[in-house]
Amino acid sequence: MSAALTPEQPAANAALTPEQPAANAALIPKQPATSAALTPEQPATSAALTPEQPATSAAAGSGRPAPSWRQPRTDRDSAEWWAAVARHELLLQRCAGCGDLRWPPRAMCARCGGFDWTWRPSAGNGTVASWIRSHRPFAPGVPLPNVTVLVRLADQPDLLLPGGWTGTGEPRTGSAVRLCFDDIEPGLTLLSWEAAP
Known part of the structure; x- marks a missing residue:
């Protein structure tokens, strides 16, 4: 049963006026939009990074270098x-x-x-569960377009491993693949997949 509202009891969902702030509104100072264009005074945080835009990290201000995206x-x-x-x-x-x-x-x-x-x-055998071709860089130095493959391992059906695509042509969902390794740079090797023979 709903009771009639009196001037002393405003409706919880009534239109708010400047004198009546919402009870559940976040009380924080206004902040600039995160999608605003970056200026030289605003280093990149989640935008695609270029050599001219340094990455910020939790290590910023601590004297420690920001971690490399590659490691x-x-x-x-x-x-x-x-x-x-x-x-x-x-x-x-x-x-x-x-x-x-x-x-x-x-x-x-x-x-x-x-x-x-x-x-x-x-053994690193499986089938392509999904794949995507990206035409946008997610980090400096990554060649475009970049293909990432999600592979369902033959060892156990619920094991899905991502990796790059080194096969010829496009990967096909459901096709058999085998693991190969991509030595990106000294000290960094990543998983990659190619079509099984």
């Missing part, structure tokens, strides 16, 4: 995986509790919640 951020769970990729090997975590394979590397099994696991080699 992966490793942690205790992924360091061995990246080391294997540098050796041109693909490793997957296998849960010691339920036997489930997982990628990306992480401490806990999503299926059983177990924390014990081992590394298992993979």
